[in-house]
Amino acid sequence: xxxxxxxxxxxxxxxxxxxxxxxxxxxxxxxxxxxxxxxxxxxxxxxxxxxxxxxxxxxxxxxxxxxxxxxxxxxxxxxxxxxxxxxxxxxxxxxxxxxxxxxxxxxxxxxxxxxxxxxxxxxxxxxxxxxxxxxxxxxxxxxxxxxxxxxxxxxxxxxxxxxxxxxxxxxxxxxxxxxxxxxxxxxxxxxxxxxxxxxxxxxxxxxxxxxxxxxxxxxxxxxxxxxxxxxxxxxxxxxxxxxxxxxxxxxxxxxxxxxxxxxxxxxxxxxxxxxxxxxxxxxxxxxxxxxxxxxxxxxxxxxxxxxxxxxxxxxxxxxxxxxxxxxxxxxxxxxxxxxxxxxxxxxxxxxxxxxxxxxxxxxxxxxxxxxxxxxxxxxxxxxxxxxxxxxxxxxxxxxxxxxxxxxxxxxxxxxxxxxxxxxxxxxxxxxxxxxxxxxxxxxxxxxxxxxxxxxxxxxxxxxxxxxxxxxxx
Ligand code: BYC
Ligand code: FE
Ligand code: FE
Numbered sequence: 165x166x167x168x169x170x171x172x173x174x175x176x177x178x179x180x181x182x183x184x185x186x187x188x189x190x191x192x193x194x195x196x197x198x199x200x201x202x203x204x205x206x207x208x209x210x211x212x213x214x215x216x217x218x219x220x221x222x223x224x225x226x227x228x229x230x231x232x233x234x235x236x237x238x239x240x241x242x243x244x245x246x247x248x249x250x251x252x253x254x255x256x257x258x259x260x261x262x263x264x265x266x267x268x269x270x271x272x273x274x275x276x277x278x279x280x281x282x283x284x285x286x287x288x289x290x291x292x293x294x295x296x297x298x299x300x301x302x303x304x305x306x307x308x309x310x311x312x313x314x315x316x317x318x319x320x321x322x323x324x325x326x327x328x329x330x331x332x333x334x335x336x337x338x339x340x341x342x343x344x345x346x347x348x349x350x351x352x353x354x355x356x357x358x359x360x361x362x363x364x365x366x367x368x369x370x371x372x373x374x375x376x377x378x379x380x381x382x383x384x385x386x387x388x389x390x391x392x393x394x395x396x397x398x399x400x401x402x403x404x405x406x407x408x409x410x411x412x413x414x415x416x417x418x419x420x421x422x423x424x425x426x427x428x429x430x431x432x433x434x435x436x437x438x439x440x441x442x443x444x445x446x447x448x449x450x451x452x453x454x455x456x457x458x459x460x461x462x463x464x465x466x467x468x469x470x471x472x473x474x475x476x477x478x479x480x481x482x483x484x485x486x487x488x489x490x491x492x493x494x495x496x497x498x499x500x501x502x503x504x505x506x507x508x509x510x511x512x513x514x515x516x517x518x519x520x521x522x523x524x525x526x527x528x529x530x531x532x533x534x535x536x537x538x539x540x541x542x543x544x545x546x547x548x549x550x551x552x553x554x555x556x557x558x559x560x561x562x563x564x565x566x567x568x569x570x571x572x573x574x575x576x577x578x579x580x581x582x583x584x585x586x587x588x589x590x591x592x593x594x595x596x597x598x599x600x601x602x603x604x605x606x607x608x609x610x611x612x613x614x615x616x617x618x619x620x621x622x623x624x625x626x627x628x629x630x631x632x633x634x635x636x637x
Contacts, residue, residue: 167219169220175242177243192327199286204290205308207296211637212636217230217237218317219238221243221244223403234309240317241324243393243397253482254482254483254492254493256478264392264393265329267391275337278322282323282326284379285315286342287355288375291358291362295364300614300617303632305635306625306634307625311376314408321400321401323338347359363602364604366419366452367452370455373409373415374457375459381464381525381529383401384398384485385481385525387402390479421619428547433551435447439600442616446544447551449553450554451593451594453556454591455593461562464522464525465522465565467565468501472522483528484529494518497517499514502559504567508578510559530558534555540553541553556591560572574591609635612631
């Protein structure tokens with residue numbers, strides 16, 4: 165498909181030939197820019213930033229790098245090229261041709277999935293809007309803004325589908341995506357994690373490691389969809405997503421590296437002394453990890469979900485990496501879940517696999533998160549310390565699903581409410597932890613210099629040195 169990068173809205177969906185759609189999107193565009201100015205990054209709107217911009221879908225050259233002011237970023241609409249003769253890969257319609265239009269009977273479900281996905285993208289920009297003021301380096305400041313503009317593009321991706329395939333109610337939903345706001349008591353974002361404040365960079369790094377990774381798994385599940393435009397949209401979004409998780413996983417590794425350096429300097433691991441020396445002690449890092457991982461697990465939905473079963477049966481939303489499974493119909497398969505036994509314990513429960521699709525996705529996600537934790541632990545082991553970070557149990561601090569509201573310790577053992585209250589601050593960031601981390605956040609704006617709580621990255625961006633002036637203030 166030809167790429168139109170000159171148009172007001174760069175695209176590879178032939179907007180030039182679809183006058184009604186082009187006009188609808190050109191009407192939405194100023195609303196988006198107004199939202200960006202009001203709810204997007206505070207300050208820095210006139211700074212020149214070394215950003216990559218999507219300009220096509222060729223694996224070899226889909227992005228261009230250069231100095232850009234954020235409001236002038238070219239948010240465009242890009243779908244991965246269609247696969248010839250693509251077939252539905254799972255569910256009751258396994259093997260049938262994919263749809264180029266929305267089937268009438270699935271209109272409400274598809275709209276709901278696209279709206280839920282679309283809602284998270286601007287939400288994350290809103291959550292991160294103040295972080296630019298306290299960036300630990302120009303390299304990190306640039307990465308923050310790179311992620312923000314791309315989440316803005318992901319919003320465009322979903323707004324395009326709503327406008328192009330859902331008529332009037334699609335246009336209304338696209339407007340509403342700009343009207344709900346993260347943490348707004350009246351009109352909050354749809355999913356819990358996207359209403360949590362992100363006021364310091366430790367949370368930002370865990371968010372991009374764990375929450376953007378949920379994004380990856382959800383996009384992979386939607387990339388399997390029988391609704392081909394949704395599949396192609398999500399496939400291209402995944403190209404951008406990899407960098408977001410890279411920022412999180414390597415960012416936490418840099419925080420840990422700095423903490424280990426300080427532990428070597430003070431020749432000890434006393435958290436109070438690590439803090440005095442200006443780094444973040446490992447137990448505090450564990451508490452922030454517990455918070456963001458447990459919150460992100462909720463984003464997969466309930467363990468037992470008739471919604472998910474319906475999406476799977478109908479070919480709307482599959483499992484991430486559906487190809488890796490043998491049985492794509494999954495009509496008779498079962499999965500064993502761990503459910504509360506009602507007497508303060510854990511009991512196995514067998515569920516038809518289709519009803520447990522959310523859990524299948526969550527387990528694949530947890531394995532990937534575990535790999536990230538293993539890499540961080542290797543650093544700690546190599547520095548000669550016994551401390552190990554760990555993912556909390558998927559039963560810990562859940563707000564959605566079988567374990568919602570049931571107090572457990574991080575190992576997932578159910579405990580009485582009083583015990584939970586008494587030990588909460590051992591397991592999750594306390595008000596004092598948050599104050600400490602916030603107090604560390606001071607902007608560092610000289611090229612190549614880093615704040616004292618984080619080590620420099622191993623490499624710069626796109627082959628440039630770490631001390632390149634990634635943002636011209
Ligand atoms: N918070 O039957 P269930 C990303 C609701 S992140 C609040 O299990 P289902 C990104 C649910 O809506 C990826 N409510 O639901 C990352 C339902 O409500 P109703 C985002 C929740 O449908 C970083 C009820 O509970 N993409 O891209 O099976 C930066 C029953 O639940 C939550 C998607 O989410 C929650 N966490 O599964 C930027 C993909 N979880 O109808 C971007 C699209 C559930 O009873 N969405 N509920 O009022 C979906 O696939 C599904 O809607 C969900 C939920 C997986 C979210
Ligand atoms: Fe995104
Ligand atoms: Fe992302």
